[in-house]
Amino acid sequence: MEPIHREAILNEMNQSLPKLLEKYDLEDVGIFQEEGEGNRYYLGYTVRKNGEVYMIHQAFRKNESGNLASDEQNWVIESDDGDSRGYESLDAVFSHLDGQFNQ
Numbered sequence: 001m002e003p004i005h006r007e008a009i010l011n012e013m014n015q016s017l018p019k020l021l022e023k024y025d026l027e028d029v030g031i032f033q034e035e036g037e038g039n040r041y042y043l044g045y046t047v048r049k050n051g052e053v054y055m056i057h058q059a060f061r062k063n064e065s066g067n068l069a070s071d072e073q074n075w076v077i078e079s080d081d082g083d084s085r086g087y088e089s090l091d092a093v094f095s096h097l098d099g100q101f102n103q
Contacts, residue, residue, distance in 0.1 A: 003067035024094045
């Protein structure tokens with residue numbers, strides 16, 4: 001993936017928020033972003049589903065211009081119960097979360 005300006009990614013993510021709320025039956029959703037060590041940067045969503053809060057994100061590499069390129073294609077779910085890794089899509093993330101509540 002070619003590096004993209006962070007603001008362009010954030011704008012696209014912001015536009016997707018209403019669709020995410022409806023598609024995944026979320027109580028709340030916002031943007032998650034965090035600087036990592038070195039040139040690592042994490043972008044994704046903070047969501048509330050079934051009363052629980054999750055940080056769902058992907059890793060990016062930040063270049064000297066501040067632009068971001070995908071570092072890992074997989075999504076990570078962070079919660080109070082720990083991290084869960086390796087989800088190839090948001091559908092897979094929310095299928096996993098739905099499965100937790102249907103047990």
